Amino acid sequence: MFDFFKKKINEVFKKVEKAVTETKLGQNxxxxxxxxxxLTLLQSNVSAEVTxxxxxxxxxxxxxxxxxRDFKKVISAALMKAFDEVLIESKEADFLKKVKxxxxxxxxxxxxxxxxxxxTISKLAYYLKKKGxxxxxxxxxxxxxxxxxxxKHHAEKLxxxxxxxxxxxxxxxxxFDAVRHAEKKSNDVVIIDTAGRLHSNKNLMDELKKVKRVNNPDMTIFVADAITGNDVVEQARVFNEEISIDSVILTKTDVDNKGGAILSVGYTIKKPIIFLGSGQEYENLKHFKKEEIIKKLF
Ligand SMILES: Nc1nc2c(ncn2[C@@H]2O[C@H](COP(=O)(O)OP(=O)(O)OP(=O)(O)O)[C@@H](O)[C@H]2O)c(=O)[nH]1
Ligand SMILES: [Mg+2]
Structure with missing residues (x-):
């Protein structure tokens, strides 16, 4: 998830340790x-705002x-503290409580x-079904x-x-029909799939507003591809401005080695990442835990 960052940051530690002259760190x-x-943060797709x-x-x-003396340890600890302030978490128990x-x-x-x-919808359905x-x-x-x-293929399989x-x-x-179906059949959760659209496409964003206005969802989740890196931040900002989103799921974290989107997207829109997608299987959806992410950085 952070392979690139880890490799680079270790190079940085080696390089700058020698450059530090004073015992107590000064501005210089x-x-x-x-x-x-x-440079490492930006190359790892961390947004300028978070940097x-x-x-x-x-x-x-x-x-x-x-x-x-403990150069690497002190700087790593400070970086971990910085990211602890940046990342936003929503506890799994709270998510489930809300859904119920x-x-x-x-x-x-x-x-x-x-x-x-x-x-991701199929993974979420699998996850929620397992929760009864x-x-x-x-x-x-x-x-x-x-x-x-x-x-339909997923619905049948699941x-x-x-x-x-x-x-x-x-x-x-x-x-709207799905919500009526749920009311009649006593389903607990309705998950609405929507067509993909660029955040810059006004007509399609208006259509999304209509889906939202008609159905008044209890939770709107923005799903983004972690490999997109820095673009995710801009996408999230526009989707949030246009239709107001509650939380984020980042997918394809199994093939993203930079992790910048994970570190940046929540801070920009002040909304939590709730799950990370990490593969093609139904089980490949993990609840986002801030502590786990920070540990993975070093
Ligand atoms: N490696 C990996 N691939 C994923 C993950 N999530 C989705 N994919 C793949 O990404 C591709 C697109 O997934 P879809 O779920 O169809 O994406 P979508 O957003 O619904 O696409 P549109 O409906 O066309 O906008 C598929 O090949 C998925 O298998 C993930 O967490 N890891
Ligand atoms: Mg789709």
């Missing part, structure tokens, strides 16, 4: 250290401290094309060829209900 030495650290925040946190933590607080609980999934929305909840999926992507079949209509029909009304 700090600037030398951060010059290199900043600035990390800088401020490190500055207040390190200046005046003696770093010469209303019946049916309506979850709407949004994101750009190919970010992993439909796959009954699920209905709403095939709200009536736009992309084969999207309905893709969701043994969960699905409500679908034809292609080019109204996405909001498919979701």
């Amino acid at each position: 030495d700090f600037d030398k250290i951060f010059w290199e650290l900043e 600035d925040k990390v800088k401020a946190s490190l500055e207040s933590e390190l200046i005046g401290k003696s770093v010469k 607080s209303k019946k049916p609980f309506i979850i709407m999934i949004v994101g750009v094309n190919g970010s992993g929305k439909t796959t 909840l009954s699920i209905v999926l709403a095939a709200g992507d009536t736009f992309r060829a084969a999207s309905i079949e893709q969701l 043994g969960v209900d699905i409500v679908a209509n034809d292609y080019d029909t109204d996405s909001a009304s498919v979701a």
Whole structure:
């Protein structure tokens, strides 16, 4: 997940340790250290905003401290503290409590094309079913060829209900039908799939607003591909401004070796990452735990 960052940061430690001259860290030495650290953070796809925040946190933590002896340990600890301030967590128990607080609980999934929305919906359905909840999926992507079949395939494999209509029909009304289905069949959770769209496409964003207005979801989750790196931050910002999102799921963390999106997206929109997707199997969805992530950095 952070292979690239780890490799680079170790190079930085070796390089800057020699450059530090004073026993107690002064501004000059700090600037030398951060010059290199900043490059590593940015190359690891950490957003500029988060990099600035990390800088401020490190500055207040390190200046005046003696770093010469345990250089690597002191700087790593300060970085871990900085990321602890940046990452936002939502406890798994709280997530489940929320989902169980209303019946049916309506979850709407949004994101750009190919970010992993439909796959993540199947993983979420698998996860929630294992927690004893009954699920209905709403095939709200009536736009992309084969999207309905893709969701139907998952519903069949998972043994969960699905409500679908034809292609080019109204996405909001498919979701509406799924909610009625859930009310009738006493399903606990409705998960609405939507077509992928670029955050810059106004017409498609308006369609998403309609799905949201008609169905009033209890939770809107933005699904993004971790490999997209820095772009995820901009996407999340626009989706949040346009339709207001509650939380984030990052996918493909199994093939992302930089991890910058994980470290940046929550801070930008002040919303938690709730799950990380880490593969193609239903089990490959892990609850986001801040402590685990920070440990993985070093
Ligand atoms: N390695 C890996 N691949 C993933 C993960 N999640 C999704 N994928 C793959 O990403 C591709 C796109 O996934 P979809 O779920 O179809 O994405 P989508 O956002 O629904 O796509 P559109 O509906 O076209 O916008 C598929 O090949 C998935 O198998 C993950 O966590 N890890
Ligand atoms: Mg899809």
